[in-house]
Amino acid sequence: MAVRRMAFGVLRALNARRARRAPVPDTRTVRILLQHAYGMGGTIRTVLNLAGHLARERDVEIVSVVRTAREPFFPIPPGVRVSFLDDRTRRRGPVGWLLSRLPSMLIPRQENVYRAVSLLTDLRMVRCLRSMRTGVLISTRPGFNLITALFAPPGVITIGQEHVALDVHSPEVVRLIKRRYGRLDAFVTLTQVDLEHYRRVLRTPPGRLLRIPNAVTALSGDIAKLDEKVVVAIGRMVHAKGFDLLVKAWQPVAAAHPDWVLRLYGRGRPEAERKLRARIEEAGLSDTMLLMGSSSEIGMELAKSSIYAVSSRHEGFSMTILEAMSKGVPVVSFDCPHGPGEVIVHEHNGLLVPPRRPAALAEALCRLIEDRELRGRLGDNAVLTAADYSLDAVGARWDALLAELGDGHPGDRKRRGPV
Incomplete structure (x- = not known):
């Protein structure tokens, strides 16, 4: 505990120093922290949809925590870059191999992503976050939201997303959510019911707490005739x-x-x-x-x-x-x-x-x-x-959120809540 308190004390001091020098928020640069950009699943598909919309007028990068496939399952939208923190399709050096065998210290054990990450991904996520100076960071699951809330420096606009629901998380994860989500600049749920749950539970709400549903993009194929059995x-x-x-x-x-x-x-x-x-x-x-x-x-x-x-x-x-x-x-x-x-x-x-x-x-x-x-x-x-x-309708709500968050100076946005 003493080491933990010392580490958080150092982090607060570093953030205070950064806050004095932080530039005006830049919403033209957006990074999205995602578990596996080349995988298959609803969260991946919807994140790619959002990235494609934002890339129409912004510099957008998806930061994929892991890579386990050489090619993406879903096409990467035009203008969207993808980088990987732990590329498991390549051989690691001895240090990387050792760190990848050690369990994560930042992701709660009760979070579903815990088995997919390691101490190596912890270190690379923290290094990635601390290297940022400005821009927007959108994180896409509770474990990543918790890390973002803790380590993202002043000058970076932080937005957390919930792709499932608060009531499916374990008590341990909910405890950390209550403690840290107030440090985010905004938090977005997909449903109105979940939004109400977060409003009741969060002791200190983020700067903005709102619902933005996922968007559906045009798919190949015609409208179904409904005659097939x-x-x-x-x-x-x-x-x-x-x-x-x-x-x-x-x-x-x-x-x-x-x-x-x-x-x-x-x-x-x-x-x-x-x-x-x-x-x-x-x-x-x-x-x-x-x-x-x-x-x-x-x-x-x-x-x-x-x-x-x-x-x-x-x-x-x-x-x-x-x-x-x-x-x-x-x-x-x-x-x-x-x-x-x-x-x-x-x-x-x-x-x-x-x-x-x-x-x-x-x-x-x-x-x-x-x-x-x-x-x-x-x-x-x-x-x-x-x-x-539609992507245009939902994307407009994201555009409005980024415009609102970008109006203030980082010095006006205080990191709230304990670490």
Whole structure:
């Protein structure tokens, strides 16, 4: 503890010295701290969308904490640079190898990213942050938000993002969130419900606390005709996505409509894929519930479907719901915390059913399968809903936030809250 207090004392002294010399905030330079820019997932896709919008008028760099693939899964938008703190596609020197084998000291053990980082990434993140003099830094998950709040120097505008929800974090992570998020210049949630949760919990709020949803970009493929006997589900094979519940829901649907198929796009750890495949086989669904792997042309796949199914136990803000809606595909979803209920209006652009109730999900799927007119009406309204989340509409809200944060001098923005 004595060493910790001494280290924080030194950090405060360095920040005080920097604050006296800090330049006027520069919102023309934006860096985004992301776990894995070349990976596959909703957060990565939405961050790339945001980076592409900001790069229209700004210098934008994505700082990827790790790199485990040689090529990006999603295309990098024009004008966006990507740098890597820990490039695991290359051989490390002996010191780097040793540091990479030691656990992180800055990311809480209870944070999901903990297993993907190390002492090496700690040191390189801190070095990266301390090297900044001005500009905007957007961090994209709790562990990175906590590091940004602690180590970003005066003169750098700091914005934290929440891509899941406050109530899915462990008590240990929430304790640190309460302690440090007040040091951020702004914090952005994806849903209104989560925004209210943060307002109640944060002892010292950031300079700006607001909701900005993710944007949906134009996908390849036409608007779905809704005549194909295909239901689609998309997501990583993790517990939160509830694909085990989807297997249970699909059993009665397949029995009632054996000519329909459910195509599941996404991947997971090999063990997770094996378990899901075994569940499907045990349920006798191997011919109608198909694991399709990942696809970089998900718009084309949605265009060939008639229903989109969401079986998640919880969602931050499901981009795939909006992507399905943009193709005119009606969505059937558990009304789980918190995202689906903020996008889906029951009986208007989709159907919401009680969370974790496979029987209710099955009933709603059968209803849409059996009612072509209802599918069409919900699909038409879904297209209109998706238009409200266009990149131009959402990007304008980010532009307004950056303009507001850039109006003040760094000396006017005090780092609040204890370390």
